[in-house]
Amino acid sequence: MVAAAILISILTGFLLIRAIWPAEAPFGWDARGDWFRLGAGAMLGTGLTSIPAFWMPSSIAVDLAMLALAVLLFLMFGRRAASQPIEPASETPKGLLWAMLAIFAIFVVAYITMAQPNPYGELDSWRVWNFRARFLFRGGTLAELANPLLQYTHPELPYLVTASVLRTWRWAGAESPLGPMLLSGLYGFSLIAVLFGAIRALRGQTQSLLMLAAILASTAVTGNAASQFADVPFAALLATSFASLVLAWNLGEPRLYWLAGLAAGLLPWTKNEGWFYAIPLLAVAIWKGGLAGGLRGILGAIPGLAAAAYFLLTVAPSTPGTQAGFPALAGAMVSRLLSPNLFGWVITPVITLAIYSYFMRFRRNRGELRNAEWITAALLFAGGVASILYRDDNPGDSAAFRILLHLWPVILTVLFVEYPTPEELTPQGVKTAKLRK
Amino acid sequence: MRRYEALRSQLPPGIKTMGYITDMEKDPGEVEFHLTQYAFAPAILEKGPGTARYAIGNMVKDPTAEFMEKQGVTAVKMFPNGVVLFERKAKH
Numbered sequence: 001m002v003a004a005a006i007l008i009s010i011l012t013g014f015l016l017i018r019a020i021w022p023a024e025a026p027f028g029w030d031a032r033g034d035w036f037r038l039g040a041g042a043m044l045g046t047g048l049t050s051i052p053a054f055w056m057p058s059s060i061a062v063d064l065a066m067l068a069l070a071v072l073l074f075l076m077f078g079r080r081a082a083s084q085p086i087e088p089a090s091e092t093p094k095g096l097l098w099a100m101l102a103i104f105a106i107f108v109v110a111y112i113t114m115a116q117p118n119p120y121g122e123l124d125s126w127r128v129w130n131f132r133a134r135f136l137f138r139g140g141t142l143a144e145l146a147n148p149l150l151q152y153t154h155p156e157l158p159y160l161v162t163a164s165v166l167r168t169w170r171w172a173g174a175e176s177p178l179g180p181m182l183l184s185g186l187y188g189f190s191l192i193a194v195l196f197g198a199i200r201a202l203r204g205q206t207q208s209l210l211m212l213a214a215i216l217a218s219t220a221v222t223g224n225a226a227s228q229f230a231d232v233p234f235a236a237l238l239a240t241s242f243a244s245l246v247l248a249w250n251l252g253e254p255r256l257y258w259l260a261g262l263a264a265g266l267l268p269w270t271k272n273e274g275w276f277y278a279i280p281l282l283a284v285a286i287w288k289g290g291l292a293g294g295l296r297g298i299l300g301a302i303p304g305l306a307a308a309a310y311f312l313l314t315v316a317p318s319t320p321g322t323q324a325g326f327p328a329l330a331g332a333m334v335s336r337l338l339s340p341n342l343f344g345w346v347i348t349p350v351i352t353l354a355i356y357s358y359f360m361r362f363r364r365n366r367g368e369l370r371n372a373e374w375i376t377a378a379l380l381f382a383g384g385v386a387s388i389l390y391r392d393d394n395p396g397d398s399a400a401f402r403i404l405l406h407l408w409p410v411i412l413t414v415l416f417v418e419y420p421t422p423e424e425l426t427p428q429g430v431k432t433a434k435l436r437k
Numbered sequence: 438m439r440r441y442e443a444l445r446s447q448l449p450p451g452i453k454t455m456g457y458i459t460d461m462e463k464d465p466g467e468v469e470f471h472l473t474q475y476a477f478a479p480a481i482l483e484k485g486p487g488t489a490r491y492a493i494g495n496m497v498k499d500p501t502a503e504f505m506e507k508q509g510v511t512a513v514k515m516f517p518n519g520v521v522l523f524e525r526k527a528k529h
Contacts, residue, residue: 120475123466123468123471126475127471127475130475131474131475131478134475134478134479135478135479136479138478138479139479140478140479144453144479144481147481149454149481149482149483150474150481152471
């Protein structure tokens with residue numbers, strides 16, 4: 001039943017995205033767009049079903065109603081032809097394909113090996129996210145969770161991860177460690193599928209496989225997913241929102257602003273620093289999408305933003321940061337900005353990478369679209385740094401780790417959209433690229 | 438966490454808070470305390486004998502009469518692996 005709960009949320013999200021961004025063949029697998037739809041669908045489905053799971057005492061009937069609504073939307077809108085078909089995928093060398101399959105298999109084995117000894121995750125996971133799920137599942141109340149004796153469970157943190165675990169246990173009727181384990185694996189898989197799928201849709205299969213190698217090479221995804229940290233679903237939602245914007249611009253699919261908004265809205269429902277990312281994402285949707293795109297983004301964001309805002313206003317206790325008042329907080333943020341840890345671990349490497357990339361001039365096209373991607377990534381980076389300055393007394397390794405895990409998929413997306421593909425670098429490809437200019 | 442299952446199954450229902458007593462000299466990061474709290478949720482643990490009727494014992498050695506006297510508790514039942522159910526002594 002745990003698996004059924006998870007599959008229903010994936011199906012709900014997948015059908016919803018198929019309704020927003022129709023595939024070329026409504027009832028078949030569309031390899032060029034469906035890897036993205038599957039990863040993003042898993043995240044959106046999990047996120048959206050977590051909202052009623054938190055606010056209502058029962059999950060099953062609401063989940064089935066949400067699935068029925070997604071089916072209805074799919075039947076109404078998902079059978080239209082895609083407004084702009086994706087270009088056919090190019091031939092990929094067989095050796096690369098096999099190498100990537102081997103790398104992915106190693107990722108899966110590594111995940112299982114790391115996750116198995118800790119079915120409830122690492123300290124922060126079972127002490128915060130899974131503890132709160134267990135507490136509520138066993139009949140505790142939100143008011144009791146706010147008891148000062150339980151301060152270390154962070155009652156001010158939002159509930160996407162906790163309520164998703166709670167939902168699987170309600171379906172199973174028991175506290176199965178499979179719930180948090182499968183969910184954390186799903187978050188890791190979704191992050192990878194979103195990146196792979198977005199680059200596959202935009203730049204073809206070979207480039208997407210190289211992207212896959214780059215993201216799997218970062219042990220942060222495997223390790224943090226196995227540890228059940230909320231940073232992985234957070235990164236997956238951030239990547240979904242950002243990639244939806246990039247897809248909307250490059251494929252001329254304004255309906256993808258819905259998707260960008262839905263994922264952006266769920267960020268503050270996952271972690272409080274999500275506000276620092278959701279606001280720039282929605283601002284960019286308004287900037288680039290105009291009234292129609294901006295409206296789609298904002299309306300899409302409403303479920304997550306409303307849940308997060310209502311939670312902050314009615315359930316979450318105030319934090320020391322908010323109690324201190326604005327002048328004191330602003331002063332503290334400036335002093336934290338000067339922290340050597342923050343500069344050494346976060347700001348310096350990212351700025352170095354940006355300067356290097358600029359001077360290497362690898363950008364295919366210096367048009368407006370590329371600028372939008374760079375500006376959005378820069379705004380998200382600024383949001384990430386601001387979230388650290390707002391929250392951490394002494395920004396150090398953990399802050400660096402968080403920001404790099406959240407933003408690394410965004411940076412990779414920009415780079416792999418911008419980098420020439422191997423096909424473009426062949427003599428014939430270079431000639432074709434010059435002719436296009 | 439499973440070492441607490443036998444004790445937990447024998448607790449009367451509806452317990453909201455319990456004490457937490459240990460003779461461990463060190464508990465880095467209070468991991469042992471948090472693990473115990475995780476096991477007994479939704480009951481909330483207070484460090485020390487606390488104010489509730491019962492307290493969980495997470496013991497390295499069997500509790501001595503002197504130890505219990507100092508904590509103001511009596512042992513209700515001993516479970517395997519150093520787990521003890523204590524009850525606070527009524528104040529005179």
